[in-house]
Amino acid sequence: MSTLRTSIRYINLRAAAAVGHQVRHSSQALRARLEELIPQKAARLQTLKKEYGSHPVQTTTIAQVVGGMRGMKAMLWEGSELDANEGIRFHGLNLEECAEKLPKARNVDGSEGVMLPEAMLWLIMTGEIPTTEQVEGLAKDLAAQAALPEYTLKLLEGGLPSSLHPMTQLSIAVASLNHDSKFAQAYEKGVNKKELWKYAYEDSITLLAKLPAIAAGVYKNAYGKGLGARKCAELAQEGGDWTQPLALALSGGEERKGWADCLRLYLALHGDHEGGNVSAHTSHLVGSALADPFLSYSAALNGLAGPLHGLAAQEVLTFVKTMHDALGADASDTDIEGYLWDVLNSGRVIPGYGHGVLRKTDPRFTALAKFGSSSPTLSSDPLFRLVQRLQAIATPVLQKHGKTANPFPNxxxxxxxxxxxxxxxxxxxxxxxxxxxRALGCLSQGVWSRGLGLPIERPKSVSLRVLEEGVKGAGAGAGQA
Ligand SMILES: CC(=O)SCCNC(=O)CCNC(=O)[C@H](O)C(C)(C)COP(=O)(O)OP(=O)(O)OC[C@H]1O[C@@H](n2cnc3c(N)ncnc32)[C@H](O)[C@@H]1OP(=O)(O)O
Ligand SMILES: O=C([O-])CC(=O)C(=O)O
Known part of the structure; x- marks a missing residue:
């Protein structure tokens, strides 16, 4: 265990305690900041609604109604905005600026690591760059609440079949926390709806605190590997950041150089991708019915489990491994090209390529590729190299195929x-x-949605008959997007 103890000392919380420095309880500080920010934004929203409520945002086309609402501006989302060419920006900051400005992990050897996902949470929620002290305090608060209740542990310690997909296990475990939802209790007690955001915030911090232990529990329950949920929560309580206990729980307690930073980077990069993606939109929709944050986020996870969305991460590795096994280590570019055409001709997608909004290589892909290329071991990993190589082959194949709006990797x-x-x-x-x-973004927006008093989502649907009647008399092509 001494290895574990050394390894989780990265942001020196205990060192701070040793010199008598009081680390602020920053989930309270974060809440206090929201208490200042929410009324300001709510007032801006009221003015906008009152003075410009009937101002058109855009015209909706038939292509959008029947085409997955692509490009339709239909939702208020505060944490991040996606540009088709530049990628994601968190309150105006692109990924490189976030990586530079957000507080970073401190590695065991004293070197500076990557941006901390809990710093990203602060940025997403407030639009402000937190100080190192604020992030340390927030991490400490999250760690203090990391332990899972017995009813959730029961699910992840044999209650759910090991053969159940890990995403289903995750979703069920998250939903189970609704048992003690402060938001649901407050609603039942008749708390004024203006105050509900405070309970949404409390549940959101609780869920974020427990997610690493839940993921560790899912891993152990599904594969019999890793340290499991109890140990992950224990490690969190020994001090350190939000990611480190999860990294250790997934590696079975083994310190693997670069792993915790890889995970931190991954968690920070995926935190939010504006509101229209399936997981974010789902949590927004379900939360709008005033279902509590556990139920809203559990629903989001079911969408994330779709192969065209988050499950593509699983699909890609299986795809690349199968291709590697089928073609062998010495496969030529022509062999790979032929393999990709076989996939396309059999009516399947090339996982990890294409995007609903992006029209260039995803900057998150670039950030992970840069991280990998700077690691002496990862940069020489055969599968990592194959993914890099695939870019130069798959993009022209998809361009030639001619259907995909974005032939670049996501x-x-x-x-x-x-x-x-x-x-x-x-x-x-x-x-x-x-x-x-993804909980970072979805839960942050849930707090804001309640703080701004956003109503239940209820768009209008139309039947084919109504659409056809609407275009009677219009010239052919008049409705093209
Ligand atoms: C974190 C994330 O969720 S990132 C996305 C992860 N998902 C994937 O990587 C799965 C592969 N990609 C895809 O299926 C799509 O590109 C999506 C779902 C991401 C976006 O879908 P859309 O916005 O509808 O894409 P687009 O407008 O380019 O689709 C046009 C056509 O190209 C096809 N197409 C899109 N991407 C691909 C691809 N990677 N391989 C093959 N065909 C594709 C679509 O299936 C569609 O075909 P259809 O006209 O026969 O229905
Ligand atoms: O934006 C999307 O539709 C999909 C995506 O990349 C994400 O959710 O991270």
Whole structure:
């Protein structure tokens, strides 16, 4: 155990305590900041609604109604905005700026690690860059609440069949925490709806605190590997950041150089991707009915478990491994090209390519690729290299195929190749790790939605008959998007 203790001392919480320095309880500080920010934004929203409520945002086309609402601006989302060419920005900061400005992990050897996901949470929630002290305090608060209740532990210690997909286990475990939801209790007691955001915040911090232990529990229950939920929570309580106990729980307690930083980077990068993606939109929709944060986020996880969304992380690794096994280590570019055409011609997608909004290589893919290329071991990993090589082959194939609006790689192309290198070989776990991360954005928005008093979502649906009647008399092509 001494190895474990040394390894989780990265941000020196105990050192701070040893010199009598009081680390602030920053989930309270974060809440206090929200208490200042929410009324300001709520007032801006009221003014906008009152003075410009009937101002059109855009015209909705038939192509959008029947085409997955692509490009339709229909939702208020505060944490991040996605540009088709530049990728994600968190309150105006792109990924490189976030990596530079957000407080970072301190490695055991004293070197500076990558940005901390809990710092990303602070940025997403407030639009402000936290101080190192604020992030340390927040991490400490999260650690203090990491332990799971017995009813959730029961599920993850044999209650759920090991053969149940890890994402289903994650979703069930998260939903089970609704048992003690402060938000649900407050609603039942008739708390004024203006105050509900405070309870949404409390539940959100509780869920974020427990997600690493839940993911560790899912891994142990599904594969009999790793340290499991109890140990993960114990490690958290020994001090350190949000990620380190999960890294150790997934590696079975083994310190693997680069692994915790890889996981931190992954968790920070995937935290939010504006509001329209399936997981974010689902949590927003379910939360709008005033279902509590546990139920809202559990629903989001079920969407994340779809192969066109988060499950693509699992699909990519299986795809790349199968291709590697089928073609052998010496496969030529022509062999790979032929393999990709076979996939396309059989009516399947190339996982890890394409995007609903992005029209360039996903900057999250680039960030992970840069991380991998700077690691002496990961950069020489055969699967990591194959993913890099695939870019130059798959993009022209998809361009020639001519259907895909975005023939460039998305983040899911890269993540599994990194994680398998550090020993997390079970591909279904990649989406579970994604699910730990996406909570940062979905839960933050849930707090804001309640703080701004957003109403229940209830868009209008139309039948084909109504659409056809609407275009009677219009010239052909008048409705093209
Ligand atoms: C974190 C994330 O969720 S990132 C996305 C992860 N998902 C994947 O990597 C799965 C593979 N990619 C895809 O299936 C798609 O690109 C999606 C779901 C991400 C986006 O879907 P859309 O916005 O509808 O993409 P697009 O407008 O380019 O689709 C047009 C056509 O190209 C096809 N297409 C899109 N991407 C691909 C691909 N990677 N391989 C093959 N065909 C593709 C679509 O299936 C569609 O075919 P259809 O006209 O026969 O229905
Ligand atoms: O934005 C999307 O639709 C999908 C995506 O990349 C994400 O949710 O991270």
């Amino acid at each position: 983040v899911d192309s890269q993540s599994g190749a990194c994680m398998q290198h550090f020993g997390l070989e079970e591909a279904p776990m990649y989406t579970v790790v994604f699910g730990v991360s």
